[in-house]
Amino acid sequence: MNQAELQKLVEEISLRYFHAPFKHEVKINNRMTTTGGRYFLKDHHIDINGHFLDKKYYADLVGIIKHELTHYHLHLAGRGYQHRNRDFKNLLAAVGGSRYTPDIGLRRRQNRNYIYECKNCHFQYPRVRKVNTKKYRCGKCGRRLTLIRKNK
Template sequence: MGNEELQKLVENISQSSFGKPFAHKAVFNARLKTTGGRYMLQSHNIEMNPAQLERFGQEEFIRIIKHELCHYHLHIEGKGYQHRDADFKKLLAEVGGSRYCKTIPGARRQSKVRHVYACAGCKAEFVRRRQIDVKRYVCGRCKGQLKKIKTFSRENID
């Protein structure tokens, strides 16, 4: 499916489910990793994650489009378009859109490496995801000098 087909699909869903035209652009954005799609407040365009279509199929993809169209139509009408708003929740339930999209495995990568530092003064230990410059930073408790003790992987301890 290309951008032209996506545009036609969004226009058809908007007309059939909402009874209103979609007068802006709908495009694929492969840079979206952790979300199914997004509605752009400034331009009123909709960007969709192509991985959602490939991974979960047409039916789930249509539910995500309905979710984004809820944002679109409510924002255009000046009603509550945010996830927490009652207008949004009500319209989403009426059209059968998905509240949350399914997560793509591997989309969120968290660092599995941890760095352990200890204070020379009070012997407090600090575990950090990122390395720190021990010449530049000191202990937050006693202002003592920090020393790197070890680096380990979370896989080894879980």
């Protein structure tokens, strides 16, 4: 799928599910790793992670586009466009947008510089950045985490 086809798809999804036109630009971003898309408040354009333009991720792509269009339309309407807002949650659910970036293995390619482990249940937490172990506890058992590997 190229730029023009993606633009057309976003415009179609906007009309069909939001009953309002998408009048701005959608750009392909191949540097994105952990997110499927991003809406820009300043100029109202949308970035879509180029990895999702492959045919086999079509259903994921539609979910991502719906998610970004939910930000777009609520923001332009002056309503709650942030993830935590009730407006956002309601509209996202109504159009069937994705809540999270679908996992297609992009996360694993990212450098995980720090690996933390729970000394109680031994669950590991690879992280890109340093974590404040005084604040963040194990998500499974609630105990403290210990840094066991540092790659940089």
